[in-house]
Amino acid sequence: MISTEEKKLFLTWVLQNIRFNDREAYWLINYIVTHETVLKKVKIIEQVEKTPRGIKFSDIKQKEPAFQMFKHHLTFDHGEQIFHEIRANVLFDLYLEFNLEDAWKNEELMRVLEDNPYAPWNEQVYVKANHNVLDELEATFNEQSIREAIDLALEQGNHQRFNELSQVLNRQLKAKTK
16 A cells, blocks of 8 residues: 555656646646645556546646546546545545556656556456457367368368368468467
8 A cells, every 4th residue: 555655755746747738737736735635545546537536647748638537437627627526525535547658667656556446457467368268269169160171071072162171271370370
């Protein structure tokens, strides 16, 4: 768990070092930094749009708005509306995401980055691994089906079908080795 002091240091670093297209981004971050009750509820994560309540800040080099709030699958980008939402709900977790250039190389961000409980990174890896296994099983099944069809074509003396299926199998095997 990241301490309130560590979050405060990071957000202060953001205010001093990161450029945003909209000055209201600084205003929102400054409000969070200067209000301990809000800061205690802050968690800095990735994929903030999957949380019940979060704000994504994007630096000047990104093609996204300087800030967007996501709340129950709705998106808000009006600074005053977001400010009032933060103030009215100080007892609830507030998730923040920082979309910065070379974010993974940013030591300050990496020190405070937490796992998103609504989109855990290990769950994403698990889902990707499952897709890979399913893709491999499907490819193996398809290859086996083609081989059986080739055998049947040979047994029936259907040379045209044998040649067609052999070409399909060869293309699949070449694609598999790439």
